[in-house]
Amino acid sequence: MTIDPHLAKAFDGVTTATITTVLLKKGLRNVWMRGTKPIRSPQQRQIGRAFTLRFVPAREDLATPASWAAPISTRAAIEAMPEGCIAVVDAMGCTDAGIFGDILCARMAKRGVSALITDGVVRDVAGVLGTGLPVWCQGVAAPPSVGGLTFVGWGEPIGCGGVAVFPDDLIVVDDDGAVVIPAALIDAVAAEAAEQERHEGWIMSEVNKGVPLPGLYPSNAEAKARYEAWTKGQ
Amino acid sequence: MTIDPHLAKAFDGVTTATITTVLLKKGLRNVWMRGTKPIRSPQQRQIGRAFTLRFVPAREDLATPASWAAPISTRAAIEAMPEGCIAVVDAMGCTDAGIFGDILCARMAKRGVSALITDGVVRDVAGVLGTGLPVWCQGVAAPPSVGGLTFVGWGEPIGCGGVAVFPDDLIVVDDDGAVVIPAALIDAVAAEAAEQERHEGWIMSEVNKGVPLPGLYPSNAEAKARYEAWTKGQ
Amino acid sequence: MTIDPHLAKAFDGVTTATITTVLLKKGLRNVWMRGTKPIRSPQQRQIGRAFTLRFVPAREDLATPASWAAPISTRAAIEAMPEGCIAVVDAMGCTDAGIFGDILCARMAKRGVSALITDGVVRDVAGVLGTGLPVWCQGVAAPPSVGGLTFVGWGEPIGCGGVAVFPDDLIVVDDDGAVVIPAALIDAVAAEAAEQERHEGWIMSEVNKGVPLPGLYPSNAEAKARYEAWTKGQ
Amino acid sequence: MTIDPHLAKAFDGVTTATITTVLLKKGLRNVWMRGTKPIRSPQQRQIGRAFTLRFVPAREDLATPASWAAPISTRAAIEAMPEGCIAVVDAMGCTDAGIFGDILCARMAKRGVSALITDGVVRDVAGVLGTGLPVWCQGVAAPPSVGGLTFVGWGEPIGCGGVAVFPDDLIVVDDDGAVVIPAALIDAVAAEAAEQERHEGWIMSEVNKGVPLPGLYPSNAEAKARYEAWTKGQ
C-alpha cells in the first residue's frame, strides 16, 4: 500500500491548502478533517492511502480491558496495516479517552505506518512522542479507549472530523491538518495541483516585489501574460 | 424479528426510567440515547429488536440524488427491515439534513416497522406525521439526507446518541426517550424490572398518603416489612 | 414588496423540503436556516421577500435602553418594512436575549409583515403569540435585546442560522423551518418545484398501495412510464 | 418561607421580561437562567424564595443507588424545603441524567413547594406531570441522577443556567423562563416593575390603534404627556 512513486512525485510540495482549492473547483467542499492537528510542531508532511478504523461509544459490557484480546481488536487491526499506509481513526470526536498510547504507536512505527490521523485523542503523550510516529489528533487524554469507546472494525467507510473517508482514498497531512482525496479523483487532482502551486509561488514573488493584489490574484490578462512569460523562462 | 410474546409481557408497563435503573445496578451507565425525543406528544411506547443503519458525512461525489438508486441505499435497507423491528439510525447527531421524509416513513409503516429512532432529524414533518410511523429524533430539517450525510450500510454496530447499539439488542422507547438493553442481558433485566415497577408504585401510593421520603425511598427495614405485607395482600 | 401573484401561484403547495432538493440539484447545499422553528404548531406557511436586520454583540456603552430612541434602531427598521415582506434577523444565534417582544411584533403585524425569522429568540412569548404575527425563532428568553445584542442596521447581507441572506432573496417558511431562494434563481426553482411535488405525490400514492421503494423512488424506466401515463390521465 | 403578601401583590402580573428590563437598568444583565423551560405549556407563573440544591459530577464510588439513603441526600433536602419555596437545582446543565422523578416530585408537591427549577432534566416525565408540581427544566432523560450526578448539599450559593442564585433570593418563573431578583434588590425592583407594566400596557394599546413606534416606544415628550393624561383618567 506504499504510495506509487509517480504519485509521490506529483504531490511533492503540494500543500493541503492547495489540494482543498483544487477539490473545491471540482465541487468538493467537505474534504478537510475538522479538529485534528499535528502532535508536534513542526511535523513532517505525510501522504499515503487510507487504512480506516472505527469506534462506537463505550458500553460497560463491551469496552473492557478484556476486550483488548478479542479477535476484533485494535491490536489485530494494527497487524493488518500495510507499510506506508495512513491509519485514519473514527473516534466520533471523543476527547476524553485516548484511542492509542505509546505501546500501540510503537508497534505502528515498527510496521512502517506513515501516520496516525484521528478526530479523537491519544494517551501517554510523552511515550507517543518517543515512538516517532507522526500523529494528527485533537489532543491528549489519560484514560484508555475503553473509558469512552468500543472498537468495532477496520477497512470500512468512516467519518473522521466530519469528512467521509473510504479505504484507499489518498490522505495528505501537513501543518494545516488532514485532507482526503477520493480515490477516483487522485489523478485529476495531481494534474492541477502542481501547476497551482507554481502559479501561487509566482504570485507570492510578485507580492514580495510590492505588486497590489487586484489584477494579480486572481490574475487578469496582463498578469497572466507576465506569468506565462515567466514560466517559459524557467 | 417481532418480539417474543413472553418478552412483551415481561416488559409490559416497564418504563425506560426503570430500565436504566436496573441496568445501572448491573454496572451499565451508558444506555440512554441522548437527544432523541418523540416526534409527537404523547406517542405510544414501543419495544422491539434493533435494526441498525449507518451514515457517514456527506461528500459531494457520493451524497447525490443519484445515490438513492444504488444497491447500498436507504431504500434497500428499508426493504430488508423485518416486521416488528425498531430501526435505529446513526446520523452522527447531524441536525441539518433529514435522514428520511414522508415517502420512506410511509414505506416503513407499510412494512410493519415498530418505530424509527435516530440521533439525527427527519424532513417533511407534516408528511411524516401523516404516515403514523412512531418516530424518535432530534427534530426536523428541510434538506435531504444527501445535503449532509452519506448512507453506508445496515446491520452493523453503530453509535446513536452516544450509545453503542448492536443488531438484535432490545430497544424500548417512551416519553423519556430510547434505551438499549444489550441482547445478552434481556432476561436478567426482565426479571428485575417488573418487581421494581411494583415497588415504586407502592412507594408512590405511600407518598400520596403523606409519608416522608427518608426511610421510605429507599426503604428501611420497617418500610420493607410494610411493602412485603402489602404484596402478600395483592 | 408583496410577492408577485405568479410567484405565489408557482410555489403554491411547494414545501421547504422540496425547495432544498431542487436547490441541491443546482449545487446549493446551504440554504436552510439552522435552529429556527415555528413558535406555534402548526403555523401557517409563509412566502415573501427578505427584509434583513443585523445585530452585533452587546457592549455596555452601546446596548442600552436609551439606544432604542436612536435613528438606527429596531423601531426605525420596523417602520421601513414593506407590506408582505419577511423580516430575517441575524442575531448571531444568541439565545439569551430576546430580539423583539410583544410591542414590536404587534407593530410588525399592523404593518402587514408576513413573518419574522431569526436565529435568535423572542421575549414576552405570551404577548408575542397574542399579536398573531407568524414567528420562526430558536425559542424564548426574558431579557431585552440590549442584554446581549446591539442593533446596527437593516437592508444589508446577513447570516441567519448559518445561511447567507441578501435583501430581496425569496424566503419560504413552513413546519420544516426556513429556506432562502437566491433572487437570481427564483424562476428556475419555480419551474421545477411544482413538477417535483406532483411526482412525489404520485410516488406516495404508489407506496400507499404497497409498491416497494427500489425502482419506484427514484423511478426506473417502468415506473417513469407509469407516472407519465398517470399524468396524462390527470 | 411563603412569600410576603405585599410582595405577591407588588409583583402581581409582572412578567419576567419586565423584571429583566428593570434589573438591566440597575446594571444587572445576568439574571435569566439559560435553558430552563416550562415542562408543560402553558404553566402557571410562580413566585417564591429560592431554596438551593447542588450536584457535582458522578463518580462511581459516590453516585450509587445506596447513596439515596445517606444523611446528605436529595430526600433529606426535600424534607427541609419550606412551604411556598421554589427549589432551584444546580445540575451543571447535565442533560443525560434526570435529577428527580415522579416520587420525589410527588413529595415536593405534598410539602407545598411552589416550583422546581433546574438547568438539568427530570425523569419519568409522564409521572412527573401527574404530580402537578410546576417544573422548569431543560427536558427529560430516563437515567437516574446517579448516572451522571452526585448530590452534595442544599442551602448554598449555586449556579443555575449560568446565573448565581443565593438562598432567599426571589425567583419568578413564567413562560419566558426563570429570573432571580437578588434579595437586597427586591423592594427596589417591586417599586418600578408595576409602573413599567402599566406603561407598556398603554403603549400596546397605542400600537393597536396604529401609532408608529418612533416617539412612542420609548416615549418622547408628547407621548409622555398623553400617557400621563391617560393615567390620570384611570
Added chain:
Amino acid sequence: MTIDPHLAKAFDGVTTATITTVLLKKGLRNVWMRGTKPIRSPQQRQIGRAFTLRFVPAREDLATPASWAAPISTRAAIEAMPEGCIAVVDAMGCTDAGIFGDILCARMAKRGVSALITDGVVRDVAGVLGTGLPVWCQGVAAPPSVGGLTFVGWGEPIGCGGVAVFPDDLIVVDDDGAVVIPAALIDAVAAEAAEQERHEGWIMSEVNKGVPLPGLYPSNAEAKARYEAWTKGQ
C-alpha cells in the same frame, strides 16, 4: 491611521489584562475577544485602530474562486487598509475555512498593517508565519474562505469573538488575546491604566518579599500609605 505617539506612550507596557480591569470598573464587561490567540508564541504586543472586515456564511452561488476578483473582495479591502491599522475580521467563529493565506498576509505585511485579528482561522500556516505578519486567530484550516464564508464588506460595525468592534476603536493584543477600547473611552482608559500597572508592579514586589495578600491586594489604608511613600521615592 497610525496611532498617535502620545497614545502609544500612554499604553506602553499596559497589558490587556489591565485594560479589561479598567474597563470593567467603567461598567464594560464584554471587551475581550473569545477564542483568538497568538499564532506564534511569544508574539510581539500590538496596538492600533480597528479596520473591520465582515463575512457571512458561504452560499455556493456566491462563495466561489471567481468572487475573488469582484469589486467587493478581500483583495480590495486589503488595498484600503491604512498603515498601522489592525485588521479585525468577523468570521462568525468559523473554524473550517481559512479567511486568509500566505499571499494575502504577505500583502498586508507589505502595506504596514500592524496585525490581523479574527475569530476565524487562517490557512497555509507555514506560509503565513513566513510573512512575519502578527496574527491572532482561532487556529488553522486548509480550505479556502469560500469553502465556508462569503466576504461582504469592510468599514462596518462587526462582532468578533463575541465582542462588538466599530471602525476606529482602539485594539490592543498581547499573549492574553485581543481587547477593544471604544473610541470614546480611549483617553479615560489611558489615564488610569498606567497608574494601575505601576500599583500592581509594587504589589508584585511586596508578594515577592513574602507579604500575604489580605490587606495588600486590594490595599488597606496601611498598604496604601506604604505604596504612596514608595511612589514618592521613585
Added chain:
Amino acid sequence: MTIDPHLAKAFDGVTTATITTVLLKKGLRNVWMRGTKPIRSPQQRQIGRAFTLRFVPAREDLATPASWAAPISTRAAIEAMPEGCIAVVDAMGCTDAGIFGDILCARMAKRGVSALITDGVVRDVAGVLGTGLPVWCQGVAAPPSVGGLTFVGWGEPIGCGGVAVFPDDLIVVDDDGAVVIPAALIDAVAAEAAEQERHEGWIMSEVNKGVPLPGLYPSNAEAKARYEAWTKGQ
C-alpha cells in the same frame, strides 16, 4: 498536607494514563478532568492532596473589584492553602474570565503550593509563567475573574472538568492532564500502579524488539511466563 513520603515513592514514575487504567479496572471511569492542560510544555509532573475552591457565575452586584477584600475571597483561600497541596478550582469551564493572574499565582508559589488545576483559565499569562507555579488550565483570558465568576468558598466538594473532587483526594498531574484518586482508594491504587508500569515497560521493550501485539498486550500464558522470568532476573 504535604504528601506522605511513602505515597510519593509508591507513585514515583506512575503516569496518569496508568492510574486511569487501574481505576477503570475498579469500576471508576470518570476520574480525568476534561479540558485542563499544562500551561507550559513540558511541565514537571506533580502529586498532592486536593485543596478545593469554588466559583459560581458572575452577578454584577456580587462580582466586583470590591469583593476582592471580602472575608470569603480568593485571597483568603490562598492564605489557607497548606504547603504541598494542589489547588483544584471549579470555574464551571468558564473560558472568558481568568480565575487568577500573576499576583495570586506568585503568592501561591511563595506558600509552597505544588500546582494549580482548573477547568477555567488564567490571566496575565506572561506574569503567571514568571512565577514558576505549575498550572494546568484550559487556556488564557485577559478579563478578571469578576468579569464572569463569583468566588463562593473553599474546602467543599466541587466539579472540575466534569469530575467530582473532594478535599483530600489525591491529585496527580502530568502531560496527559489531571486525575483524581478518591481518598479511600489511594492505597489500593498505589499497590497496583507500580506493577502495571513495570509490566508495560517490559511490553514496550518487546515491541521495540519487533514482537507483534496479539498475545503480548494483553499477555497470553507464554508472554506472561516470559515476563515473570524477566522480573526474576531484575
